Amino acid sequence: MNERLVILGSKGGPAIRPGGPSPTSSLIEIGGRRIVIDCGLGVSRGLVEAGMALSELDLILITHLHSDHVLELGPLMHTAWTAGLKRPVRVFGPVGTKAVWDGFCASLSYDIDLRIDDEGRPDLREMVTITEFGEGMVLDEGGLTIEALRVEHPPVTECYGLKFSHQGRVIVFSSDTAWFPPLVEFARNADILVHEAMHPEGVDRLVARTGNGARLKTHLLASHTMAADAGKIARDATVGHLVLHHLVPADDPAITEIHWIEQVRTSWDGVLTIGRDGLELPLPGSKHQRKTA
Ligand SMILES: [Zn+2]
Ligand SMILES: [Zn+2]
Numbered sequence: 311m312n313e314r315l316v317i318l319g320s321k322g323g324p325a326i327r328p329g330g331p332s333p334t335s336s337l338i339e340i341g342g343r344r345i346v347i348d349c350g351l352g353v354s355r356g357l358v359e360a361g362m363a364l365s366e367l368d369l370i371l372i373t374h375l376h377s378d379h380v381l382e383l384g385p386l387m388h389t390a391w392t393a394g395l396k397r398p399v400r401v402f403g404p405v406g407t408k409a410v411w412d413g414f415c416a417s418l419s420y421d422i423d424l425r426i427d428d429e430g431r432p433d434l435r436e437m438v439t440i441t442e443f444g445e446g447m448v449l450d451e452g453g454l455t456i457e458a459l460r461v462e463h464p465p466v467t468e469c470y471g472l473k474f475s476h477q478g479r480v481i482v483f484s485s486d487t488a489w490f491p492p493l494v495e496f497a498r499n500a501d502i503l504v505h506e507a508m509h510p511e512g513v514d515r516l517v518a519r520t521g522n523g524a525r526l527k528t529h530l531l532a533s534h535t536m537a538a539d540a541g542k543i544a545r546d547a548t549v550g551h552l553v554l555h556h557l558v559p560a561d562d563p564a565i566t567e568i569h570w571i572e573q574v575r576t577s578w579d580g581v582l583t584i585g586r587d588g589l590e591l592p593l594p595g596s597k598h599q600r601k602t603a
Contacts, residue, residue: 311339311342312339312592313339313340313341313592313593314337314338314339314590314591314592314593315336315337315338315481315502315504315553315590315591315593316336316337316338316339316356316360316588316589316590316591317336317504317553317555317585317586317587317588317589317590318332318335318336318337318352318353318356318357318359318360318587318588319331319332319333319334319335319336319348319350319351319352319353319356319587320332320334320555320556320557320560320585320586320587320589321333321334321350321378321556321557321560321561321587322334322378322486322506322508322534322556322557322558322560323378323558323560324350324351324376324377324378324381326351326352327561330560330561331557331560331561331586331587332350332351332352332353332355332356332587333350333351333352333377333378333379333381334348334350334378334379334555334556335347335348335349335350335352335353335356335379335382336348336483336504336555337356337357337360337362338474338481338593339362340454340474340476340479340481340593341452341453341454341476341477341596343368343369343452343454343476344362344366344367344368344369345368345369345370345371345456345474346367346369346370346371346386347371347373347472347483348371348372348373348379348380349370349372349379349380349381349382349383349386350377350378350379350380350381350382351378351381351382352382352587353382353386354382354385354386354389354390356587356588357386359588360588360590363393364386364389364390364393364395365390365393365394365395365396367386367387367390367395367399368399368400369399369400369401369402369449370383370386370399370400370401370402370403371401371402371403371448371456371472372401372402372403372404372407373403373404373469373470373471373472373483373485373486374404374463374466374468374469374470374485374486375403375404375406375407375410375466375468376466376486379486380403380407380410383401383407383410383411383414384410384411384414384415384417384418385414387399387401387411387414387434387438388414388418388421388422388434391431391434391437392425392431395437397437398437398438398439399437399438399439400438400439400441401438401439401440401441402440402441402442402443402448402449402456403440403441403442403443404442404443404444404468404469404470405442405444405468406442406468407440407442408440408442411438411440415434415435422434422435443458443470444458444460444468445458445459445460445470446458448472453476453477454474454475454476455473455474455475455476456472456473456474456475457472457473457475457496458470458471458472458473459471459472459473459492459493459496461484461485461486461487461488461490461493462487462488462490462533463485463486463487463488463533463534464488464532464533465533466486466533469485469486469487470485471483471484471485471487471490471493471496472485473496473497473500476596477596478596479501479593479594479596480499480500480501480502481500481501481502481504481593482496482497482500482502482503482504482549483504483555484497484503484504484505484506484535484540484543484555485506486506486533486534486556487506487533487534487535488531488532488533488534488535489535489536489539489540489542489543490535490543491543491546493505493543493547494543494546494547495547496547497543497544497547497549498547498548499547499548499549499550500547500549500550501549501550501551501593501594502549502550502551502552502553502591502593503543503544503547503549503551503552503553504553504555504585505535505540505543505544505552505553505554505555506534506535506540506554506555506556506558507534507535507536507537507540507554507555507556507557507558507570507573507574508530508534508535508536508537508557508558509536509537509557509558509559509565509569509570509573510536510573511564511565511569512558512559512562512564512565512569513527513530513531513558513559515559515562515564515565516558516559516562517530530558534558536573537554537570537573537574538573538574538576538577539577540552540554540574540578541573541574541575541576541577541578542577542578544577544578544580545577545578545579545580549580550580550581550594551580551581551582551583551591552574552578552580552581552582552583553582553583553584553585553589553591554570554574554582554583554584554585555585556585557570557584557585567584570584571584
């Protein structure tokens with residue numbers, strides 16, 4: 311397996327537009343594990359386009375229960391099930407994730423029961439384990455650790471940045487958050503920091519187009535991070551590579567990659583990638599292998 315990070319959906323917020331990017335989801339393939347981070351609309355399609363068979367699903371992490379991060383959790387699992395999922399899948403998410411899953415299963419019970427009887431499939435409801443987590447260690451298994459840091463995303467209180475570590479490689483996701491200095495320590499010397507970002511002029515343009523503009527702007531400023539501030543987190547944490555993710559706006563033709571880069575370059579002069587759907591980055595070789603090579 312090629313070890314890689316794939317940004318499946320790069321857009322912040324639930325809306326979709328013609329030809330535009332999808333809401334948030336990502337894939338990490340590391341140490342033989344496949345880890346899906348967030349399940350915004352389009353995650354199933356994104357995984358298939360990235361070359362991952364849905365029947366190979368392994369671990370799913372949900373950072374918080376905003377719909378642009380969880381709307382397609384049930385449909386992804388169901389689609390994987392009809393694609394021949396044979397082994398159990400573990401889903402980790404904040405308090406409330408089990409209710410989302412149980413509600414989905416209840417809404418699809420007709421189809422699920424039908425396919426068990428008619429097609430002889432195992433029971434989907436027994437193939438998925440939901441674990442609700444808080445701050446701290448989420449999973450420590452076979453050399454892979456996943457840790458959670460509660461971030462600042464009002465009014466959501468259960469929202470977690472995530473750190474994935476395997477044989478010395480570290481990848482950190484900010485999740486949705488206002489500028490949050492504790493991420494510096496959490497992401498210290500990470501190989502890759504995937505941080506959410508807003509563009510200041512883009513936000514003004516978005517707010518001007520929207521009916522409830524003032525209210526939207528207040529929400530955005532209180533609970534999300536400007537691109538230049540994401541750069542400061544990367545700089546202070548001395549990460550190896552900053553990837554901007556969950557872009558707001560992601561589909562304004564006036565805000566292009568160069569505009570994002572301009573913002574980040576005010577604070578960060580290291581390796582930088584602006585996220586887009588399908589973006590694939592190879593992971594650094596395991597430090598264990600490098601030492602013994
Ligand atoms: Zn979001
Ligand atoms: Zn959110």
